[in-house]
Amino acid sequence: MNYRQIEIFSAVMKAGTVSRAAELIGLTQPAVSRAIAELERAVGFSLFDRVRNRIIPTPEGKLFYADIERSFLGMDTLRAAAARIRDQGSGQLRIGSLSALGSSLVPRAVKRFRVVHPDIRVTLMVLPSRDVRDGVASGEFDIGLAADEIDVTGVLHQSFVTPRVLCAMPQGHPLAAKEVIGPHDLDGVDFVAYVPEDRARQRLDLIFNEAGVAPNIVVETIYAATVCALVAEGVGVGLVSPYAIAGADPTRLVLRPFEPVVQSKSLLILPLDRPKSQLVRDFIDCLMAAR
Structure with a gap:
């Protein structure tokens, strides 16, 4: 028993005649008849009774076809699942x-x-x-x-x-009066910094060292959102990515460009x-x- 024989048997059951089934699947009538006979030998029972040049499904044939339909339905489900996984991954x-x-x-x-x-x-x-x-x-x-x-x-x-980082400071901070903030403006100022292994922190440290200035680092953190929250609470000034201020209260922060340009990559x-x-x-x- 093979899949092709099952496919031909299913076509005959749907078409009702061997000749119609042969047309549907592109085979000759003798080829269809041979496939049905081979399938009957494989399963060990008759699938059709031949009555006056007509074929009539046997009770066993009808039961077998019902199981085939359920199997085909399962295959359709598997094909749909495969297509979904192919197109969408795991869901x-x-x-x-x-x-x-x-x-x-x-x-x-x-x-x-x-x-x-x-x-x-x-x-x-x-x-x-x-x-x-x-x-x-x-x-x-x-x-x-x-x-x-x-x-x-x-x-x-x-x-x-x-993005280019911005200098964030609390509302009312003395530096808020300036249009642009530079390294000398931050000398000795309470500063909220990223941890030393952060690349942006390393770029800033280099800029501060070259300028000969040193902000007063009061807090170090890894999260940009934490920098914004600490600045909003008045703990100090910080440098943040413009993407990091989305959840911050704009009424509690003042943002100014920082020069020279530092990018948060x-x-x-x-x-x-x-x-x-x-x-x-x-x-x-x-x-x-x-x-």
Whole structure:
């Protein structure tokens, strides 16, 4: 018994005659008759009674056909499932993001994505960049956004956004009267900084050293949103990506350009050994549009 014989038997049952079935599947009548006879020998019972040049399904043939129909229905379900997996992957999207983008740009991208894929479950984890990188490398995340200080070994990566950082200060701060903030303005000023391994922190330290100035670092943190919150509480002044201020209370912050220009660089990272599903491709498009 083989699939072709089953297919021919099903065609005869649907068509009602051998000649009609032969036309439908593009075979000769003798070929159809031979296939039915071979199938009957394989299953060990008659599928049709031959009465006055007509074929009539036997009770056994009808039972066998009912099972075949159920099998075909199962195959259709499997084909639909395969198509869904091919087009959409697992039916969910897992995203890891650094803080600076996780409260602004990424939510905008998720909103766009949901318009196109309303039935796809999205998981968004806002984590330190090194944890985002590890999650992508291990397959925990389908896509990640991380600062450029991560180890990119074991992941695919490309530059994503490089916004110019802004100087954030509390409302009423003396520096709020200035249009542009420079390193000498921050000499001795209470300052909320990123941790020393942060690349943006390292660029700033170099600028401060070259200018011969030293802000008074009162807090170090890894999250841009935490910098904004501390600044809003009046703890000190900080330098933040414009993407990081999306969730901050604008009535409690003053933002000014900082010179010389310092850019906060982030990377789009993907698993190294996994082809991009259509869901991932679509979300990347949404990320690009949200920049």
